[in-house]
Amino acid sequence: MSFVPPGGTIGILGGGQLGRMLALAAARLGLKAHIYSPPGEDAPALQVSDAQTLAPFDDRRALAKFARACDVVTLEWENVPVETVAAISVTTPVLPRPATLGVTQDRLDEKRFIDSLGLKTAKFGHVSATEQGRDAFLQFGEDRAVLKTRRLGYDGKGQAVVRSGEEFLEAFKSFHEVPCILESFVEFDFEASVVAVRGVDGTLAAYDPSENIHSNHILRRSVVPARLSPERTKEAKAIARKIADALDYVGVLAVELFVMNSGALLVNEIAPRVHNSGHWTIDGCLISQFENHIRAIAGWPLGDPARHSDAVMENLIGDEASEWRALAARGGALHLYGKREIRAGRKMGHVTWLSAKTASG
Ligand SMILES: Nc1ncnc2c1ncn2[C@@H]1O[C@H](COP(=O)(O)OP(=O)(O)O)[C@@H](O)[C@H]1O
Ligand SMILES: [Mg+2]
Structure with a gap:
């Protein structure tokens, strides 16, 4: 990959405070920031950037135009759809790579990946829509566990502590029975x-x-x-x-x-x-x-x-x-x-x- 000299343009997917602070850092180095943000959002990065695209993440034409306008593209929100990132990367490098997002956007794939590196995690198991009985919790064999949706959680959203088969079912239902990961409740210091x-x-x-x-x-x-x-x-x-x-x-x-x-x-x-x-x-x-x-x-x-x-x-x-x-x-x-x-x-x-x-x- 070639490097981006001063005067070049960094594309940022997402317009929140992280994008804002990235844009400010880019400006200090003489680089420009181009923010791509879905329309209608209160996107504070727009206030401090050189260029803005307000379009949904699945707008192919807007993505292609954005990609051409940037020397390299990054993201400030980890749940940008992988397809969005893949579409941009046809024209312009996206870092971190689309494959990385594929791993980190799914809590189960992420835990399996961490485990495969020999690093320690909470004990975890998979809950799919087909094994939704309370057995899933009981078989897990812990008196307390954390149920998390595999995708799209943040700031504790999409997760619940469960202490019984009943609580497990209730939480699973409240998540509309989407695929989940069950983790042991870690008594950390x-x-x-x-x-x-x-x-x-x-x-x-x-x-x-x-x-x-x-x-x-x-x-x-x-x-x-x-x-x-x-x-x-x-x-x-x-x-x-x-x-x-x-x-x-x-x-x-x-x-x-x-x-x-x-x-x-x-x-x-x-x-x-x-x-x-x-x-x-x-x-x-x-x-x-x-x-x-x-x-x-x-x-x-x-x-x-x-x-x-x-x-x-x-x-x-x-x-x-x-x-x-x-x-x-x-x-x-x-x-x-x-x-x-x-x-x-x-x-x-x-x-x-x-x-x-x-x-x-
Ligand atoms: N297995 C667990 N055991 C105990 N506490 C947990 C566990 N998983 C998450 N938490 C608590 O919930 C917080 C948010 O969970 P996390 O998995 O980091 O999701 P996110 O930050 O995406 O909402 C953690 O920082 C921790 O305080
Ligand atoms: Mg967290």
Whole structure:
């Protein structure tokens, strides 16, 4: 793949806050961003980009025109249909590759892939529409399990904790009996994630893992460094490398981990994109996850992922963003996404607080 020089155009599928932060990072490098977003959505990336296509993801003509206008195309939403990405890649390289999305868009395929690499996960099983009896739960042999739809879940949507055959059936029905994955309920000590970037030439740079606190399944706060020993920090980064190498991945990916009391690391899921738990890198590192993603897909040398500070990133969810004035006065780095409407559970912005670096991880 040829590299994209300054003045070139990065296409981004999706117009949310991740696209916005990618577009801002591209602009800093003298690159242009062209956003492709379905019409009618409150798409904050449109406000900071050079060109916009507002069309559905299955509009072949719009996709072809978009592809011709871009030097390389990436995505900020991992559930962009694989057909959309495949159509674009006829003309223009798409990174991460369509095949990667095929794996990560299906929670069962994803878990099987992780398992095939010899990495640890929660125990998992397959629930299809034909074996919908309560037996599926009972045979699983756990007193508590998490039922998740195989496709299209986010922020805890499309998943339910079940404790009996009855609860299992109820949850399965509420998901309209679409194919699901059943996972053992992991009694983790805490959650962490590692954000890493892999270049076209296979070089890999990983940020220090963050410890992630969720409430109502939505990321509340990321803290860096995480409470991981230097050995576990190394292991987390090695997990990211193993996954990225196996996918011949180009760009930023995030690996969500469950950290057990024993210190063992279980892989929960892979996000084939820049990640909310990496927002702290904008202020805590010289080169952020967003810039490193742009560098990677444009074929540029990667930037140093070392952090200069400890960081705490707090999401501003729903109404919390209306406190922007008070937040601006408190000394953190305030980021607002420019969304038109405040809604409960919606990520409206974030604040990052820095302090002197304590551990090298
Ligand atoms: N098997 C599990 N055991 C315990 N908690 C889980 C399990 N799977 C998910 N969770 C909790 O739910 C959150 C969201 O689940 P996840 O699989 O990451 O889906 P998504 O982030 O796509 O909504 C996780 O961060 C974790 O807090
Ligand atoms: Mg998750």
